[in-house]
Amino acid sequence: MSTIETDTAHGHGGAHADRHPNLVHHFDDMEQQREAGTLGMWWFLLTEIMFFGGMILAYTVYRHMYFDAFAHGSNVLSIWWGAFNTVVLIGSSLTMAMAVWHAQHGNSKKIVFFLLFTIVLGSIFLRVKYIEYHDKFTEHVFPAGSFQWPIVHESNRPNNLGDLLLMLVWIEPLNTDQSASGAVAEKAPAMEKAPTAEMEQGPAMRGEIDRTMQDQSFAGHVRMYFWLYFVMTGFHALHMVIGIGLLLVLAWQANRGKFSKEYHSYIELTGLYWHFVDIVWIFLFPLLYLVDRHL
Amino acid sequence: MNGEPLNYLNNGHGIRSWLLTKDHKRIAILYLISVAFFFSVGGVYALLIRINLLTPGGVFEPDTYNRIFTTHGVIMVFLFLVPAVPAILGNFLLPIMIGAKDLAFPKINLLSWYCYVFAGIFLVVAIVAGGVDTGWTFYTPYSTSYSNSNVLLAGIGIFIAGFSSILTGINFIVTVHTMRAPGMTWFRLPLFIWAHYATALVIMLGTPVLAITVSLMALERVAHVGIFDPAMGGDPVLFQHMFWFYSHPAVYIMVLPAMGVVSELIANMSRKNIFGYKFVAMSSLAIAVFGFLVWGHHLFVATQSVYLGIIFSFLSYAVAIPSAIKVFNWTATLFRGSISYDTPMLYALGFIFLFLIGGLTGLFLAALGIDVHVTDTYFVIAHFHYVMVGGSLMGFLGGMHLWWGKMTGRMYPEFWARAATIVQFVGFNLTFFPQFILGYLGMPRRYAAYPPEFQTLHVLSTAGASILGFGVAMTIFYFIWSLKYGKRAPADPWGAPGLEWRIPSPPPTENFTELPVVTWEAYEFASVPELKEAEAAASNG
Numbered sequence: 001m002s003t004i005e006t007d008t009a010h011g012h013g014g015a016h017a018d019r020h021p022n023l024v025h026h027f028d029d030m031e032q033q034r035e036a037g038t039l040g041m042w043w044f045l046l047t048e049i050m051f052f053g054g055m056i057l058a059y060t061v062y063r064h065m066y067f068d069a070f071a072h073g074s075n076v077l078s079i080w081w082g083a084f085n086t087v088v089l090i091g092s093s094l095t096m097a098m099a100v101w102h103a104q105h106g107n108s109k110k111i112v113f114f115l116l117f118t119i120v121l122g123s124i125f126l127r128v129k130y131i132e133y134h135d136k137f138t139e140h141v142f143p144a145g146s147f148q149w150p151i152v153h154e155s156n157r158p159n160n161l162g163d164l165l166l167m168l169v170w171i172e173p174l175n176t177d178q179s180a181s182g183a184v185a186e187k188a189p190a191m192e193k194a195p196t197a198e199m200e201q202g203p204a205m206r207g208e209i210d211r212t213m214q215d216q217s218f219a220g221h222v223r224m225y226f227w228l229y230f231v232m233t234g235f236h237a238l239h240m241v242i243g244i245g246l247l248l249v250l251a252w253q254a255n256r257g258k259f260s261k262e263y264h265s266y267i268e269l270t271g272l273y274w275h276f277v278d279i280v281w282i283f284l285f286p287l288l289y290l291v292d293r294h295l
Numbered sequence: 296m297n298g299e300p301l302n303y304l305n306n307g308h309g310i311r312s313w314l315l316t317k318d319h320k321r322i323a324i325l326y327l328i329s330v331a332f333f334f335s336v337g338g339v340y341a342l343l344i345r346i347n348l349l350t351p352g353g354v355f356e357p358d359t360y361n362r363i364f365t366t367h368g369v370i371m372v373f374l375f376l377v378p379a380v381p382a383i384l385g386n387f388l389l390p391i392m393i394g395a396k397d398l399a400f401p402k403i404n405l406l407s408w409y410c411y412v413f414a415g416i417f418l419v420v421a422i423v424a425g426g427v428d429t430g431w432t433f434y435t436p437y438s439t440s441y442s443n444s445n446v447l448l449a450g451i452g453i454f455i456a457g458f459s460s461i462l463t464g465i466n467f468i469v470t471v472h473t474m475r476a477p478g479m480t481w482f483r484l485p486l487f488i489w490a491h492y493a494t495a496l497v498i499m500l501g502t503p504v505l506a507i508t509v510s511l512m513a514l515e516r517v518a519h520v521g522i523f524d525p526a527m528g529g530d531p532v533l534f535q536h537m538f539w540f541y542s543h544p545a546v547y548i549m550v551l552p553a554m555g556v557v558s559e560l561i562a563n564m565s566r567k568n569i570f571g572y573k574f575v576a577m578s579s580l581a582i583a584v585f586g587f588l589v590w591g592h593h594l595f596v597a598t599q600s601v602y603l604g605i606i607f608s609f610l611s612y613a614v615a616i617p618s619a620i621k622v623f624n625w626t627a628t629l630f631r632g633s634i635s636y637d638t639p640m641l642y643a644l645g646f647i648f649l650f651l652i653g654g655l656t657g658l659f660l661a662a663l664g665i666d667v668h669v670t671d672t673y674f675v676i677a678h679f680h681y682v683m684v685g686g687s688l689m690g691f692l693g694g695m696h697l698w699w700g701k702m703t704g705r706m707y708p709e710f711w712a713r714a715a716t717i718v719q720f721v722g723f724n725l726t727f728f729p730q731f732i733l734g735y736l737g738m739p740r741r742y743a744a745y746p747p748e749f750q751t752l753h754v755l756s757t758a759g760a761s762i763l764g765f766g767v768a769m770t771i772f773y774f775i776w777s778l779k780y781g782k783r784a785p786a787d788p789w790g791a792p793g794l795e796w797r798i799p800s801p802p803p804t805e806n807f808t809e810l811p812v813v814t815w816e817a818y819e820f821a822s823v824p825e826l827k828e829a830e831a832a833a834s835n836g
Binding site: 025026027032035036039040043044046047048049050051052053054055057058061062065066143144217220221223224227228231235 | 469499
């Protein structure tokens with residue numbers, strides 16, 4: 001909430017010589033000002049919970065109705081990318097918490113360092129998200145436009161940490177061809193050869209699933225899954241972008257020595273926001289990536 | 296200037312000093328002007344609806360008529376009823392009543408007004424570009440798949456209007472929690488504040504759900520994956536659940552602040568402490584909580600299971616309890632009060648009478664069997680207009696009269712105000728009472744034409760609407776007139792105990808020159824130092 005009152009007490013400072021320069025005119029003391037900001041942020045986060053809650057409700061209803069389609073959709077996502085991003089975001093929460101800690105102790109240089117560290121981790125998250133979105137477009141599972149199911153040509157997926165790091169910096173993995181064809185070869189049979197899956201998984205339903213897979217309606221339900229995937233991760237990514245924007249402003253301000261032991265509530269409030277966005281992802285990751293992974 | 300003491304109105308001049316103000320009182324005035332504008336637009340559309348229904352065949356094309364009633368509904372709900380009392384009266388009075396210099400986040404408060412304006416612009420563009428024809432409820436799959444009107448623009452407008460409410464809500468909650476003056480304990484808060492606190496709770500928990508619902512609707516309209524389209528495996532009722540999870544509590548966003556106003560009107564106009572203060576305060580919170588548990592009564596005929604229907608029916612009855620507590624306590628307050636029949640009191644009595652009818656017919660609708668009979672008929676229209684117009688509008692106008700002197704420094708003309716109140720009351724009842732009968736006889740809502748045997752009742756209703764429109768126009772006219780010709784308002788024209796009457800009219804920018812210390816209960820007329828002195832002077836003289 002970057003819009004919280006930032007003015008210094010112009011015109012009122014004279015009357016109250018001992019007022020902190022960052023204390024806004026309508027508050028009595030710094031404690032009251034800080035309490036108001038914190039309470040406001042917590043209430044704002046409550047509205048955010050209700051906002052994401054609406055999406056999670058819609059997801060839950062359709063996952064219940066079309067579980068098999070959702071499972072097939074989920075298995076297209078790369079668990080490597082998702083898990084890596086989860087680790088990155090949790091790491092960014094740690095660096096954010098460090099920034100807040102240093103703000104509370106008035107170490108301006110450390111604040112800047114940890115805010116920038118947090119920004120870097122947030123950007124890595126968005127970079128991965130970009131790769132994943134890009135893959136979904138080329139695989140024609142983006143829910144608007146030329147949606148196609150089943151996938152004809154699957155994009156590269158990282159199969160180990162090394163691949164993942166290479167792909168992160170836009171370098172194709174060394175064994176591109178094998179891993180690409182390998183991925184299709186691994187996936188494709190699981191989808192087409194019903195009996196194998198049936199024997200492995202046990203439930204007789206598997207055959208049923210694979211028959212209905214041919215249906216138009218099954219493809220339509222997978223499309224619903226991807227629509228929800230894009231809506232939920234899209235709104236989450238939007239929050240990340242806003243968060244990085246806030247952090248950039250804070251890092252700039254901290255560098256100019258704006259914050260002190262007495263006055264650093266913006267950093268705390270942005271920290272609350274950042275942790276919240278992190279927690280949203282911790283819900284989204286299992287909901288979207290981990291549906292029936294042993295398909 | 297002109298020798299006038301410095302107050303919030305003459306402290307700074309020019310358009311910039313208004314558009315960039317952070318003073319909650321000036322923002323309230325900005326809201327007043329813009330809300331009044333959209334109220335007038337919505338009112339014109341209401342008259343167009345009534346003109347169309349003068350004859351069984353209708354005047355407009357059915358497709359045009361769809362756009363007219365949608366525009367009326369969207370503008371009145373999102374741009375008038377939701378912001379009217381909180382953003383105007385609440386914004387102006389909430390900090391003063393608790394003894395604060397401003398709301399906690401003045402810039403956010405200003406941002407909230409800009410959100411409102413942008414929402415208004417989007418909705419106006421949607422109307423000018425051809426209108427919206429879905430009804431204010433945007434039911435799917437019509438809104439997502441079939442309507443060829445400006446659903447997206449209207450959806451964006453509503454999304455932004457939601458931000459405006461949320462920002463106001465955050466400000467109210469934080470201000471009440473952290474900025475009360477010394478001695479202003481929770482149970483010394485005026486009931487106006489309790490009502491606004493409860494309203495803010497509903498705004499904060501409900502509005503984000505509307506935001507995501509409208510977003511999903513808009514994204515589905517773009518992508519067409521069939522998320523709400525039964526033909527493609529989607530569930531249109533999911534939309535209805537999510538929509539009413541906000542829109543039923545939204546009814547309480549509209550009426551709770553008006554109830555807060557009525558508590559002030561009744562106490563100040565009968566010069567008595569509100570009977571059962573704590574019950575009235577807690578009933579606001581109870582309404583806020585119960586309000587979230589009754590949305591299913593909008594889905595009695597929408598494939599909802601009967602068992603769920605029974606639960607929602609029961610919970611809907613339960614909301615009547617806190618509402619009735621308020622009405623009983625207001626009437627008990629009147630008992631042996633020294634009642635003044637000035638305009639604010641007339642509005643308060645009008646509110647009680649009309650809200651009673653609106654509330655009781657709500658019980659009819661909460662009953663499963665009757666609801667099946669009258670679903671989507673004019674009975675429903677009449678019911679919610681009794682609550683929304685008879686309740687919220689009457690409360691809003693009553694509050695405007697009580698605090699007009701405080702806001703502008705000028706008193707309204709008492710004679711004309713009483714006359715207008717009575718005209719509005721008569722016009723309102725003539726408009727909407729026949730609609731109960733129409734609905735019970737089977738006249739469906741949103742129809743552009745009807746069988747000839749309904750014409751008499753429709754003509755009565757249209758006649759009433761003209762009278763109501765005339766009454767409201769009278770009020771707008773004499774309010775504007777009073778800005779120049781009204782008597783100067785004293786600091787405390789009503790001899791009332793609230794903190795807002797302890798400071799000059801209009802108040803200075805900082806509200807209080809020195810920090811107030813509260814030593815009396817909310818409506819303890821005998822304990823306010825100034826009132827005591829005045830009384831002593833009167834008895835001595």
